[in-house]
Amino acid sequence: MREWEKNLRQVTPYVAGEQPKDLNKIKLNTNENPYPPTKNMEGLLNNQSEMLRLYPDTQATELVEELARFYDLTTDQIFVGVGSDDVLAMSFLTFFNSEKPILFPDITYSFYDVWANLYRIPYERPALDENFHIKKEDYYKVNGGIVIANPNAPTSISEDLSVIEDIIAKNQDAIVIIDEAYVDFGGQSALPLLKKYDNLVVVQTFSKSRSMAGMRIGYAMANPELITALKNVKESYNSYTMNYPSIVCGAQAVRDKDYFYETLDKVIATREHVKRELRGLGFQMPDSKTNFLFITHEKLSAKELFEALREEHIYVRHFNKPRISNYLRVSIGTDEEMNIFLRAVMEYMKEKGILN
Ligand code: PMP
Numbered sequence: 001m002r003e004w005e006k007n008l009r010q011v012t013p014y015v016a017g018e019q020p021k022d023l024n025k026i027k028l029n030t031n032e033n034p035y036p037p038t039k040n041m042e043g044l045l046n047n048q049s050e051m052l053r054l055y056p057d058t059q060a061t062e063l064v065e066e067l068a069r070f071y072d073l074t075t076d077q078i079f080v081g082v083g084s085d086d087v088l089a090m091s092f093l094t095f096f097n098s099e100k101p102i103l104f105p106d107i108t109y110s111f112y113d114v115w116a117n118l119y120r121i122p123y124e125r126p127a128l129d130e131n132f133h134i135k136k137e138d139y140y141k142v143n144g145g146i147v148i149a150n151p152n153a154p155t156s157i158s159e160d161l162s163v164i165e166d167i168i169a170k171n172q173d174a175i176v177i178i179d180e181a182y183v184d185f186g187g188q189s190a191l192p193l194l195k196k197y198d199n200l201v202v203v204q205t206f207s208k209s210r211s212m213a214g215m216r217i218g219y220a221m222a223n224p225e226l227i228t229a230l231k232n233v234k235e236s237y238n239s240y241t242m243n244y245p246s247i248v249c250g251a252q253a254v255r256d257k258d259y260f261y262e263t264l265d266k267v268i269a270t271r272e273h274v275k276r277e278l279r280g281l282g283f284q285m286p287d288s289k290t291n292f293l294f295i296t297h298e299k300l301s302a303k304e305l306f307e308a309l310r311e312e313h314i315y316v317r318h319f320n321k322p323r324i325s326n327y328l329r330v331s332i333g334t335d336e337e338m339n340i341f342l343r344a345v346m347e348y349m350k351e352k353g354i355l356n
Helices: 003-007 049-053 061-071 083-095 112-118 161-169 191-195 224-234 244-255 257-280 302-311 335-351
Strands: 078-081 146-149 176-179 200-205 218-221 292-295 328-331
Touching: 061 078, 061 244, 078 083, 078 224, 083 112, 083 176, 083 200, 083 218, 083 224, 146 161, 161 176, 161 191, 191 200, 218 224, 244 257, 257 292, 257 335, 302 328, 302 335
Parallel strands: 146 176, 176 200
Antiparallel strands: 078 218, 200 218, 292 328
């Protein structure tokens, strides 16, 4: 072994869902929104290339002010970053500096353990119950912080706000991060609890409900002291995380509330339709409050169905992990895409002799 090899940081990276180059594929594997972002941002950057000569505003003021208006917060309660992955990674670095283990469920967003390992943060993973719900009592023990995705991924389950509040209330000596990447599709946000608890950090994203995964915008909302701590860490790392196009386009997306709610309604209506159709075919799934479904069928191998769909150029997500290896996570696309998906599933079931 060469001497310097001993000094390399050993990490096992997060594996993102596949991004096929060919746009003819039906892509239901990374929970993107099938609808475009608000048209109000089209043309916004025309004639503004001059702005790219300059460094962007380190505070992303225009975007932060728009978010503050939308959520009825003050600007010092908001921190923005390059997708919620960036905001979460920065939050782990800022808030989880204890020798005690941080806690997050055994089945959840698979980036949490990657960041914990990267930053050498000890962690424990209490098991979700047999219906994939959080057992809140598991979080009533000594810890160095807590992170919970609500709604959770990949299970799609939204916990009652009372469960989340109990966990925050019982852990006032630690920071509790609630990752609300999917909350706009029907979950209950912990945002109202910010008035009551100073140990709460709520993280959201533009990638799902605002159709802007390609722009990379995420944000944390918390009391000003925690936001200052986040900014101090970020500015000790990279002052200019948010680029100019993200700041102006992000602000414009927040301004167009009508389009935001209209798009949400469409995704939710399609989700409910697909839920009914799949249940009619014998699939089981939690009652999703997200823009994806977490499905299983007792007569089918999830992995084989995943591969069969892929042959048909339909991409969904399969996780080869304990407890969930016979499930598929299927993002909600347009009605047309979901009908093609449903037809392919039915064809496959016929081939297997499960459907006439
Ligand atoms: N949290 C959860 C639970 C997610 O599923 C995702 C999407 N992969 C993210 C955070 C990160 O999303 P983004 O960085 O695009 O905001």
